[in-house]
Amino acid sequence: MSGARIIDGKALAAQVQEKVAAAVARLRLEHDLAPGLAVVLVGDDPASRVYVRNKGKRTTEAGMKSFEYRLPADTSEAALLERIRLLNESPDVHGILVQLPLPKQINPARVIDAIDPDKDVDGFHVINAGRLAVGQPGLVPCTPLGCVLLAKQARESLEGLEAVIIGRSNIVGKPLAQLLLKENCTVTIAHSRTRDLPAVARRADVLVAAVGRPELVRGDWIKPGATVIDVGINRVETEGGKAKLVGDVAFEEAKEVAGAITPVPGGVGPMTIAMLLVNTVQAACRQRGIDLPRELADLAGG
Ligand code: GUN
Secondary structure, eight states: OOOOEEOOHHHHHHHHHHHHHHHHHHHHHHHOOOOEEEEEEESOOHHHHHHHHHHHHHHHHTTOEEEEEEEOTTOOHHHHHHHHHHHHHOTTOOEEEEOSSOOTTSOHHHHHTTSOGGGBTTOOSHHHHHHHHHTOSOOOOHHHHHHHHHHHHHOSOOTTOEEEEEOOOTTTHHHHHHHHHHTTOEEEEEOTTOTTHHHHHTTOSEEEEOSOOTTOBOGGGSOTTOEEEEOOOEEEEOTTSOEEEEOSBOHHHHTTTOSEEOOSSSSHHHHHHHHHHHHHHHHHHHHHTOOOOGGGTTTOOO
16 A cells, blocks of 8 residues: 655645746736845856756746856855845845855855845845744745645644654754744654654654655654655665665655655755745845735745
């Protein structure tokens, strides 16, 4: 029996994208506002190039302005900081995203903290992390926002549920814990040093894997009927020598046990870009002192 419902992240992302497009059309008409997103890529990491291209494409498809800056791999930190300073000052740019990872000579924390927090659509700035932690309005990281919407596809309400997040990164694990707390879950953040990780995972009604370890989470780590959200995107070689993408969850085993599960690819991945668009609209509205369009009221974080 393959019991789990497969949560279709691609379809949900398309719905979000449609709502963003409708919201943007109204902002242009009623407020003469075209939200603009600047994406900065330093170097030529092939995966990053694909992500950046997709972000630009989705941004323009939603009716927003897309600004792309491709800087050489040997760009100095000072040159990147100067680019960010210009983007912070530009009235046409409402959101700024510097694609990670950055080349070795550049300190990512210094770069992230140079971005105007109100334009930080990744939600990585320490000010936005703080705002999320204390419940003040801010910009919330895109992947955790997507995870919560995906979990809500499977369960009307997350209230009172046991949520276990495997992974404690600043980008996913920690902000997701804050969001799930806001949904009134009981939250555990587990990690590589957690004692008896399978037993901790088995407590979860909502299990999120965000560790970057291919197929770490096995079928017998999952409580029957649980909602499983797989954030991992790992490139592995098949026996035939071909590359394929797998998550942090052993999908074939897990889908026999879970109640609902996100696939890789086609789960969390598409939602991250969709939520980036929502964050850009939210940033643009705040900068202009406009209420968030009603289309996005249930989607935006912070
Ligand atoms: N690299 C991989 N994922 C992300 C992301 O969400 N934001 C940024 N800026 N870089 C990334």
